[in-house]
Amino acid sequence: MNIPVINLKAQFKKVKKDVFKGLQEILTEQRLILGEYCSTLEDTIAKYSGVPHAISCANGTDALILSLMALDIKSGDEVITTPYTFFSTASSIVLIGARPVFVDVEEQNLNIDASLLEDAITPKTKAIVVVHLFGKLCNMNEVLKIARKHNIPVVEDMAQSLGARQDGEMSGSFGDIAATSFYPTKNLGGIGEGGMVLTKRDDLGDKVKKLRVHGMGNTPYHHEMIGFNSRLDEIKACALVAKFPHLDFWNRKRIENARYYNKKFKGLPIVVPNVGNDGSHIVHQYVIRTDKRDDLQGFLKERGIQTGIYYPVPLHLQDCFSFLGYKKGSCPVAEKASLTSLALPVYPELKAAEKAYIANTVRDFFIN
Template sequence: MTTYVWDYLLEYEKERPDLLDAVDQVFRSGRLVLAESVRGFERDFAGYHALPHCVGVDNGTNAITLALQALAVGPGDEVITVSNTAAPTVVAIDAAGATPVFVDVRDDDFLMDVTQLESAITSRTRCVLPVHLYGQCVDLEPIQRLCQRHGLVLLEDCAQAHGARQDGRLAGTTGDAAAFSFYPTKVLGAYGDGGAVLTARDDVDAALRRLRYYGMDTVYYTVQTPAHNSRLDEVQAEILRRKLTRLDTYIDGRQAVARRYAEALGDTDLVLPRTVPGNEHVYYVYVVRHPRRDDIVERLKEYDIHLNISYPWPVHTMTGFAHLGYAEGSLPVTERLAGEIFSLPMYPSLPTELQDKVIGAVREVLATL
């Protein structure tokens, strides 16, 4: 049986009656756009995080872009983030008209090296955008202090960290706003695209609701500030609303898969994920590290195991961001990791027999390197 890093079909079969009922409920409601399912999901997702506001949008990339705009970050401003992330993090900054500025990541957990932030701040810096990568949180307390000291806004990228906690506090509840993606692979995934922004600020909430709807306010067809259509779909909202009730179960399943990997591969020379003390890791992906990564990934194809690399090309090395002027070697840890990291299959419905197949194949390949 072909094995991939992610598969939703077993989960779908288990949840199919509820998911189809969600679709039917929306279709029978008579309201297909920004109706009760979107409002209900927004209430429930905000409530899960004990925050007053959630604004559903069409995808995680626009969640970042609209959040930046709602926070008054735009042309002429700089946003400090990392290059070891999915490209949409940086594409979203560019779409808001701001300039991304990169700091390196830490060698042991691959998260933003917050000790580099101070030296990256200039007179144009307006926002710090930490990425809660792979399923665990960046150290937010020093970032929050730095933002307060310099008058910066803090926007959390939580696309990979639904339900993750740091010292008991949920990802997305510390900054001025937090952006989420509900792409199907996520810890809380839709059956298509979707996103949301959480905030405790009334002004940011109001701005986001205008920005996702052409720039219109309570009176439709009257544009205050021109914007685009970035609405969350009713069907996806209802599916997410149902799945949100199972989010903690999904996290339990991912953590169980991670424990099996740790027990079975802990005695190999594969570098396994490190959980930062105080963090609760939700394992959006299970990223491991080895200097002969390419050989391992290629050899595993012989076992019909097809793995993923998150991420093989740091954003600052991409042609589309060459204008930022980052030379080779400017982010040494990020660049080194890009040649060594890869992901093992990770999803809560991963069958034990498939995980055992992966573990056995990895051990055999490592033994022959």
């Protein structure tokens, strides 16, 4: 048996008829940028997420940069974030001239540890960027309590959590502004790059709409601010519109697969994700932790099971961020997670026999 860690081909089979129909229409009409499909996608995601503004853009990194620009983050400002996430969460901060301040993560969910936030705040702190890692929502009640106390805006990096909810609110609706990604491997993934900014604030929504088209307002070639080119094209929007009706089902299947693994792994010396029953975890990745991570990965590979490591080096220890002055031991929980985490296949199209094979192979490694 050969099981990939991600299987995009299996998913595309279910939507290809609708995608091809839309592509034919787009290519015939030649409305290629910010057209009907982009508008439909924006309206759909806004309604789904419970926010008035959803602004599509070229990719998830741009969505983060646009969010920070909309908040007027500038050179010399500090932005608190997590060291245990994809690179662009921190690189976007540096690219606009600000300085990332890394706060370690919680043991259980590997999200930013809200209890450490207050100690990291200085007069230069101008934003907090939280990441709902692997599809699990952060402790937003505590994050927002601290942020509001100090009048600091909150950016949600929800690239991995579209569809997660907590206390009736959706991912992307908690903070001042949010950024998501439609990279092909995401729970709602496109046929190329894509991103979106979500916000409840009219001022930020209006600003992002201008920033993504070179700072241009409603009058063509009249620029109200310095922006850049970050528009989503119709072809990518078309695929996302076709896929969106399946998102909740796909998320449920991911949760179902995760619960299956959790049940099968009881008693093993590994840490499994806390999926729960409240909808706050939509399992973008199913990540276990074990001190025998590398040996387990090799064992699974030999038996045809692909896995992933997210993330092998925490951001505060990346060479390109050495100028920030962080050393080994600065964020011990994130550092340990980088050495022990392993992602197993969890995509919705996994067959029952494949899930059983994966679970039994993991058990064989630890028991036999």
